[in-house]
Amino acid sequence: MGVFVKFWGTRGSIPTPASWTRVYGGNTSCVEMRFDDTVFICDAGSGIRELGKDLLKRKTRPDELHLLITHTHWDHIQGFPFFIPAYLKETRIRVYDRAVDDHSRSRLLSGQMSSEYFPVPFHALGAQIVFDHLKDNQTDINGVHVRAFKLNHPAGCYGYAFEKNDLKIVYATDNELEIQPGDKFPDPSHKAGLRRMPEELVEAVRNADLLIADAQYDDQQYAIKKGWGHSSCLSVTDLAIQAGAKNLALFHHDPETTDREIDARIKTCSQRASKHGHKLAIFAAREGVELKF
Ligand SMILES: [Zn+2]
Ligand SMILES: [Zn+2]
Numbered sequence: 001m002g003v004f005v006k007f008w009g010t011r012g013s014i015p016t017p018a019s020w021t022r023v024y025g026g027n028t029s030c031v032e033m034r035f036d037d038t039v040f041i042c043d044a045g046s047g048i049r050e051l052g053k054d055l056l057k058r059k060t061r062p063d064e065l066h067l068l069i070t071h072t073h074w075d076h077i078q079g080f081p082f083f084i085p086a087y088l089k090e091t092r093i094r095v096y097d098r099a100v101d102d103h104s105r106s107r108l109l110s111g112q113m114s115s116e117y118f119p120v121p122f123h124a125l126g127a128q129i130v131f132d133h134l135k136d137n138q139t140d141i142n143g144v145h146v147r148a149f150k151l152n153h154p155a156g157c158y159g160y161a162f163e164k165n166d167l168k169i170v171y172a173t174d175n176e177l178e179i180q181p182g183d184k185f186p187d188p189s190h191k192a193g194l195r196r197m198p199e200e201l202v203e204a205v206r207n208a209d210l211l212i213a214d215a216q217y218d219d220q221q222y223a224i225k226k227g228w229g230h231s232s233c234l235s236v237t238d239l240a241i242q243a244g245a246k247n248l249a250l251f252h253h254d255p256e257t258t259d260r261e262i263d264a265r266i267k268t269c270s271q272r273a274s275k276h277g278h279k280l281a282i283f284a285a286r287e288g289v290e291l292k293f
Contacts, residue, residue: 003167004034005210006290009047012174012216012230012252013075023259025287028075029173029252031212035164038142040066042160042171044109047287048079055085064092066141068148070174071157072108080109081118091127096134098148098158106131149204151175153229161204167293170208170245172201173252177235179222194276195238205243209293212285213239215250216257218265230254237269241278250284 009027016026028045039055039062041048055061065085070076085091097105110122137158138147144164151157152175159172180196205211216230233250240248250269253262262284273280 001036003162003164003169003293004032004290005169005212005293006032006034006051007047007249007285007287008032008051009043009045009079010251010253010285010287011045011075011255012214013255015046015075016255020258020260021253023286024253024262024284027287028078029070030079031171031285033162033169033171035142035144035162037062038066038144039064040068040141040144040146040162042068043070043076043173044078044080044083045075046079046082049082049084052082052084052086061090064094067093067095068146068160068171069095069105069109070151070159070171071153071155072104073155073174074112076174077109077112081113081120086125086127086129089126089128092130093127094130094132096132096139096146098134098137100133100135102133103131147204149200151201152178152198154227157229159204161208168208168210169293170205170211170213172205172211173214174229175201175214175231176227176229177231177239178226179219179232179235194242195235197235197239197242201239202243205239205245208240208243208245208247210247210249210291211236211240211243211245212249212251214252215265215269215284216252216254218261218268221254233265233269234272237272237280237282240280240282241273241276245280247281247283250282253284 009030027047029043030047033040113122148158215233222232
């Protein structure tokens with residue numbers, strides 16, 4: 001049957017509706033993955049609002065939704081109070097914390113609905129919201145193996161790999177791939193050596209059919225915003241090449257980056273991949289686009 005991946009929110013940091021974000025979208029992180037009837041939702045940024053409306057229109061509505069949150073920075077949870085299925089008693093939402101002793105996601109997802117921030121309290125939501133957790137960072141959900149792995153981001157963040165049969169989709173946003181002194185700004189039109197990547201991360205991404213990854217900056221922006229927890233699109237390209245990924249979706253676009261600039265990045269990153277003789281398809285995550293693998 002394969003897997004369907006749909007981008008509902010692709011922007012990083014803050015919703016950015018503007019004439020120059022119309023193509024790739026202005027809503028913050030939210031990606032839906034459907035393995036047969038099992039629906040996973042990665043992050044609850046402002047994009048989840050449109051997903052909620054779409055779910056209500058579907059002929060066959062899933063009984064249960066599986067929500068995996070990478071971390072609780074605002075742009076990854078802010079859409080949840082506007083997710084209509086959460087208000088309906090026929091919905092069951094399973095929210096996964098990383099481990100049995102980790103309550104960060106459940107605490108902050110509900111905490112953002114305290115009266116100082118939002119008029120409707122969390123306990124007034126009609127849906128059955130179950131706080132679950134992964135065991136040793138992994139679990140099987142309806143035959144899909146889900147594994148969490150650590151990313152490099154202020155206050156911590158986790159990526160998720162989803163595998164079923166021979167398909168592997170990796171969602172790894174809000175991650176800083178540090179540029180080492182020896183790896184500085186290689187000209188993408190030359191065959192510079194690939195940047196070194198953390199081994200565990202390369203293993204987590206290994207042979208992914210699709211890698212959705214934080215590519216908020218280009219090398220110049222990264223140099224100014226080093227330590228802010230995000231990556232240059234060229235570093236992410238090098239990660240995808242080293243891990244043997246087949247497709248790379250540049251994700252978590254910077255609020256200041258225009259559609260034209262994103263187009264230019266795709267070109268630069270694709271040049272880099274082809275210089276290395278690697279068959280890697282590179283594109284940018286675009287709101288409303290659905291892919292099938
Ligand atoms: Zn973010
Ligand atoms: Zn973040």
